[in-house]
Amino acid sequence: MENAxxxxxxxxxxxxxxxxxxxxxxxxxxxxxxxxxxxEKLREVHLSxxxxxxxxxxxxxxxxxxxxxxxxxxxxxxxxxRSFQTAEIVDAYEIRAMMEALAxxxxxxxxxxxxxxxxIEGALADGDRLLAKGSLHDDDxxxxxxxxxxxxxxIHSAARCRMLGEMIRLCQSVAPSSxxxxxxxxxxxxxxxxxDHHRIYDAILARDSYRAEILMREHVASVRSSLVRSMLKRxxxxxPPSSRLSAAG
Amino acid sequence: MENAxxxxxxxxxxxxxxxxxxxxxxxxxxxxxxxxxxxEKLREVHLSxxxxxxxxxxxxxxxxxxxxxxxxxxxxxxxxxRSFQTAEIVDAYEIRAMMEALAxxxxxxxxxxxxxxxxIEGALADGDRLLAKGSLHDDDxxxxxxxxxxxxxxIHSAARCRMLGEMIRLCQSVAPSSxxxxxxxxxxxxxxxxxDHHRIYDAILARDSYRAEILMREHVASVRSSLVRSMLKRxxxxxPPSSRLSAAG
DNA sequence: TCAACCAATAATGTATACATTCTTGCACAA
DNA sequence: TTGTGCAAGAATGTATACATTATTGGTTGA
Numbered sequence: 001m002e003n004a005x006x007x008x009x010x011x012x013x014x015x016x017x018x019x020x021x022x023x024x025x026x027x028x029x030x031x032x033x034x035x036x037x038x039x040e041k042l043r044e045v046h047l048s049x050x051x052x053x054x055x056x057x058x059x060x061x062x063x064x065x066x067x068x069x070x071x072x073x074x075x076x077x078x079x080x081x082r083s084f085q086t087a088e089i090v091d092a093y094e095i096r097a098m099m100e101a102l103a104x105x106x107x108x109x110x111x112x113x114x115x116x117x118x119x120i121e122g123a124l125a126d127g128d129r130l131l132a133k134g135s136l137h138d139d140d141x142x143x144x145x146x147x148x149x150x151x152x153x154x155i156h157s158a159a160r161c162r163m164l165g166e167m168i169r170l171c172q173s174v175a176p177s178s179x180x181x182x183x184x185x186x187x188x189x190x191x192x193x194x195x196d197h198h199r200i201y202d203a204i205l206a207r208d209s210y211r212a213e214i215l216m217r218e219h220v221a222s223v224r225s226s227l228v229r230s231m232l233k234r235x236x237x238x239x240p241p242s243s244r245l246s247a248a249g
Numbered sequence: 250m251e252n253a254x255x256x257x258x259x260x261x262x263x264x265x266x267x268x269x270x271x272x273x274x275x276x277x278x279x280x281x282x283x284x285x286x287x288x289e290k291l292r293e294v295h296l297s298x299x300x301x302x303x304x305x306x307x308x309x310x311x312x313x314x315x316x317x318x319x320x321x322x323x324x325x326x327x328x329x330x331r332s333f334q335t336a337e338i339v340d341a342y343e344i345r346a347m348m349e350a351l352a353x354x355x356x357x358x359x360x361x362x363x364x365x366x367x368x369i370e371g372a373l374a375d376g377d378r379l380l381a382k383g384s385l386h387d388d389d390x391x392x393x394x395x396x397x398x399x400x401x402x403x404i405h406s407a408a409r410c411r412m413l414g415e416m417i418r419l420c421q422s423v424a425p426s427s428x429x430x431x432x433x434x435x436x437x438x439x440x441x442x443x444x445d446h447h448r449i450y451d452a453i454l455a456r457d458s459y460r461a462e463i464l465m466r467e468h469v470a471s472v473r474s475s476l477v478r479s480m481l482k483r484x485x486x487x488x489p490p491s492s493r494l495s496a497a498g
Numbered sequence: 499t500c501a502a503c504c505a506a507t508a509a510t511g512t513a514t515a516c517a518t519t520c521t522t523g524c525a526c527a528a
Numbered sequence: 529t530t531g532t533g534c535a536a537g538a539a540t541g542t543a544t545a546c547a548t549t550a551t552t553g554g555t556t557g558a
Contacts, residue, residue, distance in 0.1 A: 018540090054542060054543045054544070055542095055544085057541080057542070057543095060541095075549095076549050076550065077550070
C-alpha cells in the first residue's frame with residue numbers, strides 16, 4: 001500500500017540502485033528520525049513484510065548499517081539499534097575534531113581546486129549575508145546548516161584522502177542518532193563559527209597547514225563544548241530533581 | 250579436500266562462528282598475504298566452489314570486507330581487491346597518528362585499569378630485555394612486533410572509546426595490505442621507539458594528557474617517516490633508472 | 499515458591515533457483 | 529580497419545525453502 005513496488009520506481013538519474021541500497025537508505029532514515037527506540041531489535045521478517053522485499057536485501061542492508069555503526073550485531077541474534085551514550089557522542093566530536101583538523105592540514109598542503117575554492121567562497125559570502133541581518137530565525141538556522149555543510153565538505157574533498165572522508169562520515173553518523181542532540185545555537189555562536197570559517201580558509205589559501213589544523217581543531221571542539229553546555233542546561237532545566245519523583249512513573 | 254566441513258569444526262572456545270565470519274577471515278587472510286593481485290576481481294561462484302560454501306555466506310563476507318576497506322564494491326559489478334597507492338598508505342599513518350594520539354590522551358584523562366597497567370609494564374620490561382642484547386635477529390623483530398602490539402592495544406583499551414578503536418583498526422588494515430611494506434627497522438629505530446613507549450607510559454601515569462598526546466603523535470609519525478625513507482631507498486636501489494628500460498617487459 | 503529442564507516457537511544462517519544486469523565476442527556496415 | 533549493435537554467456541541481485549540456533553513457555557522436581 002504505502003510503498004510502491006521498488007522495481008518500477010527506478011529513476012533514470014541513479015543508474016544502479018539495488019534493493020539492498022534502497023532498503024538501507026530507508027532504514028537509515030528511520031533510525032535517524034528516531035522511529036526505533038535505542039536498543040530495539042530489528043527483525044528481518046518484519047522489515048521484509050513492511051518494506052515489501054524479501055529477507056535477502058534486508059539482511060544486506062542491516063549488515064551495511066551495522067558497518068556504519070548504526071546497528072549492533074551478534075551472530076544468531078540479529079541486529080539492534082545501537083544506543084549511544086552521551087559520553088560516546090562527545091567522544092565522537094573529539095575524534096571528528098582530529099579528523100577535520102587533519103583534513104584542513106591536507107587541504108592546505110595540497111591546495112584547493114577551482115571548484116572547491118568557488119564552493120568555499122560561496123559559502124563564506126552566503127554566511128556573511130545571512131549574518132548581516134543581526135539575528136537568526138529558524139529558517140536561517142537551517143540555511144546556515146547547508147552553508148556549513150558545503151564549507152566542510154569542500155575541505156574534505158580538498159584533503160584528497162578517501163579514508164579520511166569515510167572516517168568523518170562515521171563520526172557524523174553518530175551524533176544525529178541521538179534525538180536530544182539538536183543544539184539551538186545562539187546568534188553569537190554562529191557568528192563566531194562563521195568567523196572561524198574565514199580564518200580557516202585564509203590559512204588554507206596561505207598554505208599555512210599548521211594554522212589550518214589548529215583552527216579547525218578548535219572550531220570543531222567548540223561545537224562539542226556548546227553541545228555539552230546545552231545538554232547540561234537542559235538536564236538542569238527540564239527535569240529538576242524535585243519534580244522528578246513527583247511525576248507519575 | 251583442503252577444507253574440512255565448516256559445520257563440524259566448531260571449536261568450543263568460539264561459540265558463535267557463522268560460515269560468513271569464517272569465510273571473511275579466510276578471504277581477509279588471503280588478501281593480506283597477497284594471494285590476490287590489487288584490483289583483482291573476486292567472483293562469488295569461484296570463491297563459493299573454492300571454499301565449499303554457498304554464495305550466501307560468500308556475499309556476506311565480501312560485503313564485510315568491503316566495509317573494512319579491503320575491497321571495492323560497485324553495484325552489479327561485484328567486488329575487487331582494493332589497490333592502495335603509496336600515498337594512501339602514508340596518509341593512513343597520518344590518520345593513525347591522530348587517532349592513537351587521541352587514544353593516549355583519553356587514556357591519560359581516564360586512567361589505566363590494573364590489567365592494562367600490568368600489560369604495559371610487561372611490554373616495557375620485555376622490550377628492555379630484548380634490547381639489552383644490543384642487536385636484533387629476525388626472530389627478535391617478530392617478538393618485538395608482539396610487544397609493540399600489546400603496548401598499543403592496552404592504550405586503545407584504556408581510551409574507553411569503541412569508535413576510536415574501530416577507526417584505528419581501519420587504519421591498520423590498510424598498511425599491511427601493501428606487500429612492499431615490510432620495513433626492516435634498524436636497531437636504533439626500535440630502541441628509540443621503545444624509549445617513546447616508556448615516555449608515553451610515564452605521561453599517562455602522570456595524567457599528563459597533553460604530553461601523552463604529543464608523544465604518541467610523534468611516535469606514530471616517526472613510523473611513517475621510516476616507511477617513506479625505506480620506500481625511497483628501495484625505489485632508488487632495486488630499480489636504478491638505467492637498468493629499468495633494459496629489463497625485459 | 500523456585501529452579502532446572504525440555505519442547506514448541508520464532509528468529510537467524512545457509513543453500514539453491516530464478517531474475518536482472520553486465521560483459522564478451524562476433525557480425526555487419528561505414 | 530574501425531566502430532556499432534546485438535546476442536550469448538556469465539556475473540550479480542533477489543526470492544524462497546530448508547537448516548540451525550535462540551528464545552519462550554510450561555512442566556516437573558526439589
